[in-house]
Amino acid sequence: MREKRIVEVLRGRMTDRVPIWLMRQAGRYLPEYRALRAQAKDFLDFCYRPALATEATLQPLRRYDLDAAIVFSDILVVPHALGVRVEFREGEGPVLETVTSEADLTRLSVRKVAERLEPVYRTIAAVRTELDQEKALIGFAGSPWTLAVYMLEGRSGVGGLEAKAAAIGKAAFVGRLIEVLVEAVVEHLDRQIVAGAEVVQLFDSWAGVLDAAGFERLVIEPTRAIVQALKRRHPEVPVIGFPRGAGTGCARYAVLTGVDGLSIDSQIRAAWAREHLGEVRALQGNLDNMWLREGGGAMLARADEILGQLGGRPLIFNLGHGVLPETRPEHVTALVEHVHAWRA
């Protein structure tokens, strides 16, 4: 049996068409998602009910000819499974119990992560049986640094500055927190793969706040540790890394972490990526989500610029960041068709 297009591309091979999926392809911009969401009592309950999460995962695949499904879940399930109180408040974003002392750290329980996240693995298994055989199923986790930012700051509004201060002023403590998170993330991704995920992606949404030295220590090193651990257990499963906002750091990340695919945000010029990110087997990205929201010829012209620069080598078309809630679903239809029709 032929491998799925996205897997092929992540092995560094070209396929008959450029595959595409979109970060947050399941989400509030879809009316059927909003209806489904209303059935859960809160966002975590939604993530932990396999029947609902399976349906949310599959909804965009029913509408669009996307090349992959990504399990419907959230990066904060890992801190939650470690024993941290996590609450999603409407219109306010997540609020977490902070982890700022050695005592807090001792209470985190890596041992229980896989058991507590069993509903995620059941969702993956259910999606895999329903999903078209041509489509890849992607599992994911937040990267240690990004999870640490939420755990150190308690809410996302602080913008990573407090976490960065801790990474400098309490470096040993933050180092230990990162170690715990590396272990938990490996466990969570391993179980997702066992359940049926064929590709995994690491989201490092807060990679951009660190200085170059911090990026090396808190983004590159933990990511490399995770990739190595996963490759020992599942050498055949490709890993995509997404160090959002990493700018020039992407080049080192591509070389040093061992990821198969590098997802690049919209700030990175496609021409620059072509020239400087050749070390990685495949690139993913990098249309600005604002163009998808805008739609029309302007969106397709931007997509063509990216395809023109990067489509001649292994590329997974995607956004530079998640689909915005105000996006009209028809824009996704147009984009998917356009990317699939494109030829190098």
Add this chain to the structure above:
Amino acid sequence: MREKRIVEVLRGRMTDRVPIWLMRQAGRYLPEYRALRAQAKDFLDFCYRPALATEATLQPLRRYDLDAAIVFSDILVVPHALGVRVEFREGEGPVLETVTSEADLTRLSVRKVAERLEPVYRTIAAVRTELDQEKALIGFAGSPWTLAVYMLEGRSGVGGLEAKAAAIGKAAFVGRLIEVLVEAVVEHLDRQIVAGAEVVQLFDSWAGVLDAAGFERLVIEPTRAIVQALKRRHPEVPVIGFPRGAGTGCARYAVLTGVDGLSIDSQIRAAWAREHLGEVRALQGNLDNMWLREGGGAMLARADEILGQLGGRPLIFNLGHGVLPETRPEHVTALVEHVHAWRA
């Protein structure tokens, strides 16, 4: 008479020591600044009273052997002088009347900018007479895109996303707003130079939110227009550009805008800068302000990494972003001494 060190460096020449100044070197971390600030009725009043602004400009030079003073002012004086209502609310940041329609645009009056900003030029003239002849005096302005973000969004909390949406959905309108701002910024910088500024810096704090295409159109092009206009009037005055968060875009910015100096934020690895930013005469930066807040040996070690990579060519030592309010003044003393003692 020998040129001032910072000017020398911006001409691409090495000097006897690496010169240093710090963004927000005049500011809340200094007790004498807080005392002075209490004499003004609000922040704009503070900026517009030459006696106070002159003293604020000179305060850090009294404490530290810095190589430059930067006129105490704010980037939002330009929208204010154009006729936009600007208010600085305690603990909340600036709030502006938004400029979102053609009618709003018509009300902006470039003609009055220089007249309304006369107090800034008086401050510069006063500082120049008091400032040690060895020290350079830097004038500055916000870059058009960054000013446009504030004018389109009204407050800084929205994080540039609304402005980016406007740049895409109302491209022609935003283009006209940028044109007005180019003209106003040229006028304001020209007058600062006439009053005695020997170097000018353009702050583009919101450069990082744009995608690669937007960066080209809204950061690089207007900056080039400003640099060209200034060079026609004052060919001998160096211009420093600071496209904060621009990541890989810095390389094109360095080549295409014509700036003499490029200020780089902390995210950029010094080794990368050495390799890829050779087109510009001088670099400036790039110590993370969090290290200055931390102080001690760790701060000096980071400074040494930067000096080791970049000190062998023309460099103005600075931070990657402004001094944080919680910084202890002694840390600045230690940093300035350390940088001055360093030899390639």
